[in-house]
Amino acid sequence: MTAGRFEVERYVSPTGIHSDTYTDPEVFRLEMERVFESGWVYVGHESEVPEKGDYRTTFMGRQPVIFARGDDGEVRLLLNRCRHRGATVCQDQAGNSTFFRCHYHGWTYKNTGELAGVTLPDGYAACGFDVKTLALVAAPRCDRYRGFVFGSLSPAVEPLEEYLGPAATYIDRFVDSGSGLGVRVRRGVPHRYRFRANWKLQMENTVDGYHPGFTHRSFFDMMADQTGKKANPYFKRGESPIRSKALRNGHAALDFGAGRSAEEFGDTFYERVRNAPGAAAILEEFESELGAEVARKELNRVIATGLNVAIFPNLGLIQSQIRVTRPVSVDETEVTLYPTELIGADPRVNYLRRRAQEVFFGPAGMGGPDDVEMFRRCQVGLAAGAVGWTVLARGYDTAIEEGDGSEGDFAAENAQRAQYRQWRRLMDAGPGDGR
Numbered sequence: 001m002t003a004g005r006f007e008v009e010r011y012v013s014p015t016g017i018h019s020d021t022y023t024d025p026e027v028f029r030l031e032m033e034r035v036f037e038s039g040w041v042y043v044g045h046e047s048e049v050p051e052k053g054d055y056r057t058t059f060m061g062r063q064p065v066i067f068a069r070g071d072d073g074e075v076r077l078l079l080n081r082c083r084h085r086g087a088t089v090c091q092d093q094a095g096n097s098t099f100f101r102c103h104y105h106g107w108t109y110k111n112t113g114e115l116a117g118v119t120l121p122d123g124y125a126a127c128g129f130d131v132k133t134l135a136l137v138a139a140p141r142c143d144r145y146r147g148f149v150f151g152s153l154s155p156a157v158e159p160l161e162e163y164l165g166p167a168a169t170y171i172d173r174f175v176d177s178g179s180g181l182g183v184r185v186r187r188g189v190p191h192r193y194r195f196r197a198n199w200k201l202q203m204e205n206t207v208d209g210y211h212p213g214f215t216h217r218s219f220f221d222m223m224a225d226q227t228g229k230k231a232n233p234y235f236k237r238g239e240s241p242i243r244s245k246a247l248r249n250g251h252a253a254l255d256f257g258a259g260r261s262a263e264e265f266g267d268t269f270y271e272r273v274r275n276a277p278g279a280a281a282i283l284e285e286f287e288s289e290l291g292a293e294v295a296r297k298e299l300n301r302v303i304a305t306g307l308n309v310a311i312f313p314n315l316g317l318i319q320s321q322i323r324v325t326r327p328v329s330v331d332e333t334e335v336t337l338y339p340t341e342l343i344g345a346d347p348r349v350n351y352l353r354r355r356a357q358e359v360f361f362g363p364a365g366m367g368g369p370d371d372v373e374m375f376r377r378c379q380v381g382l383a384a385g386a387v388g389w390t391v392l393a394r395g396y397d398t399a400i401e402e403g404d405g406s407e408g409d410f411a412a413e414n415a416q417r418a419q420y421r422q423w424r425r426l427m428d429a430g431p432g433d434g435r
Ligand code: FES
Pocket: 082, 083, 084, 085, 086, 087, 102, 103, 104, 105, 106, 107
């Protein structure tokens, strides 16, 4: 990348992405500044910090953050940096505490961020300012939608609901799809992993309906053997119920259709989950309580949402799971999966919900590891920079493009094109471009 204006057209065209977009460390640095540390990013779900003093540590871009509910009941995003000499003040992934104490020289902060005490305070008498005013710095913007908490390190962002736009209705569907009482994140250690590839490969993949029939073919073949019927709802050209939806501001969804389940088209979470430990016995219980037909229909509806949603830049809602993508470097990404539970549901339903997502996305799952392998292969292949551009043109002629939004068939790449329209907009608008 040359100094001066960031020439977005060198990186993104209407139908392709230049490989430098995934491999150039300078592009990554600018993405952190202009996308992750200026715009809205997803931080966590309110149900992770239900009580006063609850916290979870995370990152906004490169910046360490404590997602904390203070003793005053407020949720804040406190930068995890001691005001003395910069050490992190909270090391744990999650917990509950009244104070955050820096272990370097002992400065102590309340869980609201306020500085509670400075060790050996007399030594600061002549420094010209009152050290006691040095609170932990909070992200200037923190807002929530249906329990999903977002933050921005820049005060100059539009209101969150404006940013989400039509994507908010997909969050509604995710939240309302089960018991009607909403969802909560199951507390405990989430499933976290890293891969050696650029973060955008994960964002593209969250709403990529083109790949499952190929990348996950062994899974669909196995399900077909098990059930005796073709089990691949994605790859029936012209028949698939799944639509690729591009929404405003880079958000996108693969949508099975409100009120429809994948089962109608051959994919059945009910059969997927049967392979998980303890699940077959629970399915039999439900079958004898409700009858086989009703059990299948009802459970398919509540153990998966029929949605893959990508909220730009770092949130995925995939069936019953919340997926958070954290860029670590240009070729390293950390992904965390948070299973959700239906509030007030039969515990057996929540058990099946967890197992259903593990069967595909777990560490030994039959689908998630396939995707990670593809991300790695892309990163290795994209190093062949002499080739230049990728092709992101599928459905370009047929997707109904309307303003920032569009709709295409299940394998259209209109969702990814929308993600890159937003990427361009943010990357093009940074300071120092000489304009
Ligand atoms: S760096 Fe925190 S007390 Fe010194």
